[in-house]
Amino acid sequence: MALIVQKFGGSSVKDAEHIRNVARIITDTYRANNDVVVVLSAQGDTTDELIEKAHEINESPSRREMDMLLSTGEQASVALCAMAIEKLGCPVISLNAWQAGISTDSNYSNASIKTINDERLRAELDRRNIVIVTGFQGINRRYDITTLGRGGSDTSAVALAARIRADLCQIYTDVDGVYTGDPRIIPEARKLDEITFDEMLELASAGAQVLHNRSVEIAKRFGIQLEVLSSLDPKPGTIVKEVAKKLESTAISGVARDENVACIAITHLEDKPGVAYRIFSLLAQRKINVDIILQSIGRDNTKDITFTVAKGYADEAIEELMEHKDELNFADISCDTNVAKISIVGSGMINHPGIASQLFEALYNVGINIRMISTSEIKVSVLIDAKDSDMAIRAVHHKFFGERAGA
Amino acid sequence: MALIVQKFGGSSVKDAEHIRNVARIITDTYRANNDVVVVLSAQGDTTDELIEKAHEINESPSRREMDMLLSTGEQASVALCAMAIEKLGCPVISLNAWQAGISTDSNYSNASIKTINDERLRAELDRRNIVIVTGFQGINRRYDITTLGRGGSDTSAVALAARIRADLCQIYTDVDGVYTGDPRIIPEARKLDEITFDEMLELASAGAQVLHNRSVEIAKRFGIQLEVLSSLDPKPGTIVKEVAKKLESTAISGVARDENVACIAITHLEDKPGVAYRIFSLLAQRKINVDIILQSIGRDNTKDITFTVAKGYADEAIEELMEHKDELNFADISCDTNVAKISIVGSGMINHPGIASQLFEALYNVGINIRMISTSEIKVSVLIDAKDSDMAIRAVHHKFFGERAGA
Numbered sequence: 001m002a003l004i005v006q007k008f009g010g011s012s013v014k015d016a017e018h019i020r021n022v023a024r025i026i027t028d029t030y031r032a033n034n035d036v037v038v039v040l041s042a043q044g045d046t047t048d049e050l051i052e053k054a055h056e057i058n059e060s061p062s063r064r065e066m067d068m069l070l071s072t073g074e075q076a077s078v079a080l081c082a083m084a085i086e087k088l089g090c091p092v093i094s095l096n097a098w099q100a101g102i103s104t105d106s107n108y109s110n111a112s113i114k115t116i117n118d119e120r121l122r123a124e125l126d127r128r129n130i131v132i133v134t135g136f137q138g139i140n141r142r143y144d145i146t147t148l149g150r151g152g153s154d155t156s157a158v159a160l161a162a163r164i165r166a167d168l169c170q171i172y173t174d175v176d177g178v179y180t181g182d183p184r185i186i187p188e189a190r191k192l193d194e195i196t197f198d199e200m201l202e203l204a205s206a207g208a209q210v211l212h213n214r215s216v217e218i219a220k221r222f223g224i225q226l227e228v229l230s231s232l233d234p235k236p237g238t239i240v241k242e243v244a245k246k247l248e249s250t251a252i253s254g255v256a257r258d259e260n261v262a263c264i265a266i267t268h269l270e271d272k273p274g275v276a277y278r279i280f281s282l283l284a285q286r287k288i289n290v291d292i293i294l295q296s297i298g299r300d301n302t303k304d305i306t307f308t309v310a311k312g313y314a315d316e317a318i319e320e321l322m323e324h325k326d327e328l329n330f331a332d333i334s335c336d337t338n339v340a341k342i343s344i345v346g347s348g349m350i351n352h353p354g355i356a357s358q359l360f361e362a363l364y365n366v367g368i369n370i371r372m373i374s375t376s377e378i379k380v381s382v383l384i385d386a387k388d389s390d391m392a393i394r395a396v397h398h399k400f401f402g403e404r405a406g407a
Numbered sequence: 408m409a410l411i412v413q414k415f416g417g418s419s420v421k422d423a424e425h426i427r428n429v430a431r432i433i434t435d436t437y438r439a440n441n442d443v444v445v446v447l448s449a450q451g452d453t454t455d456e457l458i459e460k461a462h463e464i465n466e467s468p469s470r471r472e473m474d475m476l477l478s479t480g481e482q483a484s485v486a487l488c489a490m491a492i493e494k495l496g497c498p499v500i501s502l503n504a505w506q507a508g509i510s511t512d513s514n515y516s517n518a519s520i521k522t523i524n525d526e527r528l529r530a531e532l533d534r535r536n537i538v539i540v541t542g543f544q545g546i547n548r549r550y551d552i553t554t555l556g557r558g559g560s561d562t563s564a565v566a567l568a569a570r571i572r573a574d575l576c577q578i579y580t581d582v583d584g585v586y587t588g589d590p591r592i593i594p595e596a597r598k599l600d601e602i603t604f605d606e607m608l609e610l611a612s613a614g615a616q617v618l619h620n621r622s623v624e625i626a627k628r629f630g631i632q633l634e635v636l637s638s639l640d641p642k643p644g645t646i647v648k649e650v651a652k653k654l655e656s657t658a659i660s661g662v663a664r665d666e667n668v669a670c671i672a673i674t675h676l677e678d679k680p681g682v683a684y685r686i687f688s689l690l691a692q693r694k695i696n697v698d699i700i701l702q703s704i705g706r707d708n709t710k711d712i713t714f715t716v717a718k719g720y721a722d723e724a725i726e727e728l729m730e731h732k733d734e735l736n737f738a739d740i741s742c743d744t745n746v747a748k749i750s751i752v753g754s755g756m757i758n759h760p761g762i763a764s765q766l767f768e769a770l771y772n773v774g775i776n777i778r779m780i781s782t783s784e785i786k787v788s789v790l791i792d793a794k795d796s797d798m799a800i801r802a803v804h805h806k807f808f809g810e811r812a813g814a
Contacts, residue, residue: 016463050483054490056423061490068501069486072479076457079476083461083468094475098505099550120550143506143527 002167003125004029007039007135007157011174012231013077014044022231023084025172026130030090035125037164039135039157040081042073063108067137067147071097074134074153082132092130095120097137098145102156104138110149113138113156116163125164133160151212158215162222169219169226170237171211176230177238178203178210181255181397185390189397192253194239199253199345200226202379205291206256206343216240251355252346255397257389259340261291262314263371266321268302268331276305278328279321286320288313292341292374292383302331306372308383311337339371340389342396343381356380362399368392409574410532411436414446414542414564418581419638420484421451429638430491432579433537437497442532444571446542446564447488449480470515474544474554478504481541481560489539499537502527504544505552509563511545517556520545520563523570532571540567558619565622569629576631577644578618583637584645585610585617588662588804592797596804599660601646606660606752607633609786612698613663613750623647658762659753662804664796666747668698669721670778673728675709675738683712685735686728693727695720699748699781699790709738713779715790718744746778747796749803750788763787769806775799 006029008022030036042050050069054061078094085092101117124131135153138146148155154171161169178200181189195203197220204213210228219226219240229237269275276295283290288309296304309317314335321333342363349355356373359380363370368391372383384392413436415429429447437443449457457476461468485501492499508524531538542560545553555562561578568576585607588596602610604627611620617635626633626647636644676682683702690697695716703711716724721742728740749770756762763780766787770777775798779790791799 016460019464053423053483054487057426057487058490058494062493065486065489065493065501068489068503069483072483072486075479075482076460076476079472079479080461080464082472082475083465086469086472087465094472096475096552145503 001033001035003035003037003164005037005039005157005161005164005166005169006172007153007170008041008172008231009153009174010041010044010046012172013040013081018231019081019084022172023081023088025231025234026081027085027088027090030130035128036130037121037125037160037166038081038130038132039153039160040074040077040132041135041153042070043077043080046073046076064144067108067145070147071134071137071145074136078132078134085130085132090130091128092132093124094132095124095134097134097156098139098143100131100133100160102133102138102159104140104146104148106140106142106144106146108146111138111140111146113148113159116159118160118163121160121164151214154212154215155218158218158224158226161224162218166224169224171215171226171228172231173210173228174230174232175210175228176233176235177228178240179254180401181393182257185257186255186394186397188401190401192238193236194241195253196347197240197242198378199347200240202343202345202376203254203256206258206341206345206379206381211240251348251352252344252400254345255393255400256343256345257340257393258343259386259389260311261308261337261339261341261383262311263306263308263336263339263383264314264317265304265306265334265336266328266330266332267304267334269305270329271301271303275303275328278324279305282320282324283309283317286316288317288320292372292381294372308339308341308372338386339383340386340392341381341383342389342392343379344396344400345379347378349378349380358399359396362395363392366391366395368395408440408442410442410444410571412444412446412564412568412571412573412576413579414560414577415448415579415638416560416581417448417451417453419579420447420488423487425638426488426491429579430488430495432638432641433488434492434495434497437537442535443537444528444532444567444573445488445537445539446560446567447481447484447539448542448560449477450484450487453480453483471551474515474552477554478541478544478552481543485539485541492537492539497537498535499539500531501539502531502541504541504563505546505550507538507540507567509540509545509566511547511553511555513547513549513551513553515553518545518547518553520555520566523566525567525570528567528571558621561619561622562625565625565631565633568631569625573631575634576626577634577636578622579636579638580617581637581639582617582635583640583642584635585647586661587808588800589664592664593662593801593804595808597808599645600643601648602660603754604647604649605785606754607647609750609752609783610661610663613665613748613752613786613788618647658755658759659751659807660755661752662800662807663750663752664747664800665750666793666796667718668715668744668746668748668790669718670713670715670743670746670790671721671724672711672713672741672743673735673737673739674711674741676712677736678708678710682710682735685731686712689727689731690716690724693723695724695727699779699788701779715746715748715779745793746790747793747799748788748790749796749799750786751803751807752786754785756785756787765806766803769802770799773798773802775802
């Protein structure tokens with residue numbers, strides 16, 4: 001008997017038929033003598049529809065009221081799913097995030113989970129109930145409803161799994177696992193049986209949209225084994241854990257692309273100590289995450305600093321730096337959004353010298369120019385022109401994984 | 408500066424335009440230097456749509472999960488209305504029933520309010536916030552969401568008004584007040600400026616669907632002045648209070664019709680003590696409300712008992728009595744649903760002898776047969792054939808209120 005947390009995304013519960021399917025997966029798990037906690041997102045496009053409804057009334061409503069509105073989506077999901085499970089004859093109860101004791105900070109629309117009081121959850125499991133919890137939300141100190149922002153339901157699921165020390169946290173999506181590359185672009189990409197937390201983190205931040213980083217971080221911190229699998233194609237997915245078995249000969253686990261990148265260049269900065277510190281502390285104060293940073297070698301007593309941020313933060317970053325133009329004393333600032341980041345990720349990289357050079361070679365062979373390079377112990381990322389990115393990931397995937405998977 | 412509770416029904420908030428209209432009424436009240444608490448129903452047909460969605464998945468879901476589902480309707484309403492008020496520039500906060508401290512019993516889908524902890528509500532009013540509360544719902548001892556059943560939002564509004572000792576509780580609907588008769592059938596019906604709680608109670612139980620009885624009972628018990636008025640036609644409505652000014656010369660306040668009536672006849676019951684008691688205690692155990700009761704004078708050592716119940720309970724009542732046929736020892740039981748109840752209501756009746764005979768005269772003049780009669784201190788009801796009911800209420804209204812209102 002194991003304690004399993006199962007999370008289903010919005011597309012897995014988008015209508016009555018899909019909810020019935022999810023209910024079958026849940027009751028099968030329960031009847032195999034497991035305790036089951038389920039975390040659900042809002043149905044299909046519900047969240048977008050609610051946002052549209054709100055904007056029809058007020059184009060910039062308070063985030064507090066927006067969270068009050070959006071949280072109805074998951075509440076409807078959990079009630080409907082509980083009804084489907086009742087119909088299949090298993091004992092079940094749905095809980096709101098506040099009933100499940102999920103406390104967050106007060107950062108409405110992007111809140112972080114602080115603590116989980118699992119008293120109620122435990123009591124329901126002791127009664128052998130399947131427990132269905134609303135993902136994506138919590139309550140703050142004032143007992144107001146908050147939502148967790150992007151990837152919030154994954155985070156809810158993993159945080160709950162950590163709190164109740166679940167044996168496994170299954171993340172059901174519309175893909176059947178983590179692939180060596182995006183199968184929509186690289187048909188020969190193959191599914192990984194296992195991957196490490198660190199690789200998953202690097203893949204996620206490199207643009208693979210399977211799991212949200214926050215959820216992987218929590219899973220890693222608390223040692224919660226994750227499984228990414230499909231709700232429509234019930235077969236083993238990809239296990240994410242601390243140490244993973246490697247695919248036979250390859251040192252890397254996957255190739256990822258991130259097109260949500262803007263490249264900001266500041267030129268002719270005075271070459272004195274503390275300039276870089278000042279720039280990036282200004283951005284940190286505005287909570288702008290910086291990814292790759294490139295600093296030119298000083299020349300004529302000036303230097304250039306180039307860095308990347310997510311596209312949505314580019315304007316704010318430039319605005320912040322322009323406000324301090326006199327103090328920073330630079331000549332010019334520019335922004336290029338026609339870029340993409342290609343990354344290879346793999347914990348085996350450490351023991352396989354020359355991985356980076358194989359990446360550069362693959363790109364050179366198809367004539368792609370590299371604009372920036374960033375490396376970590378288990379990742380190499382390059383920034384290239386956006387127009388080259390399809391060709392680039394195919395070439396890189398081919399270099400590391402060959403023409404056909406399993407051939 | 409007054410403390411005013413305003414309740415808006417589903418049709419008053421059915422879309423963005425209606426919500427904007429409601430927001431204007433609320434902010435106008437607030438800007439006239441009042442403290443305002445608002446209670447809202449779910450938008451338009453939301454509740455019916457949610458029920459349909461549930462039944463697509465499970466034709467008989469648990470009432471607990473149904474309440475979990477349905478309560479999302481009011482939550483969306485209050486958030487959207489708060490956004491509309493934000494846009495009009497007034498400070499506002501929406502609260503769920505559980506945030507507003509509304510505790511109920513655990514009778515899911517038909518719960519009763521037990522207590523209201525108004526701490527949060529008071530704190531928000533002290534901050535000069537307009538407070539928007541979800542109607543129709545509460546939480547029970549286990550912190551599970553309950554709904555109050557029919558007329559629930561009216562009940563929420565009046566209960567909140569009682570708890571915070573509001574100066575006035577305004578019930579906004581799609582009619583502009585309480586009329587002497589249903590204006591859809593009696594064009595000359597006139598709006599009442601004032602009516603007493605008791606009259607309103609009798610009118611409601613006599614079939615007038617303006618206010619739900621539970622809300623009027625609470626208002627009467629706590630002395631909360633009610634006003635029934637229209638959200639689309641902002642002019643004074645009908646005030647409901649303990650002592651009301653009367654329309655000039657009339658002893659009665661209104662004529663009402665109830666078509667949701669079934670007449671059950673039990674014939675040839677043994678004429679011995681305790682038979683009636685036994686019949687109606689069996690029905691009471693099944694929580695079936697009995698309205699008019701008629702008992703024939705004993706003959707041949709047997710008697711007949713005829714009574715009325717709401718149509719929806721007729722089958723259950725007959726089933727219950729048939730189960731005890733041997734014990735009760737009756738010859739036959741029959742049910743007639745082609746009946747209607749016509750009532751006249753008015754606290755002035757006590758001081759105006761002959762009101763009942765005027766009613767009978769009005770019906771006699773148009774050739775309508777009376778099947779049953781029931782009287783209280785402020786009401787006279789008659790049961791007639793359903794097919795005669797339009798003609799009956801017109802004749803009765805004409806008898807007491809004349810041809811043209813205000814003429």
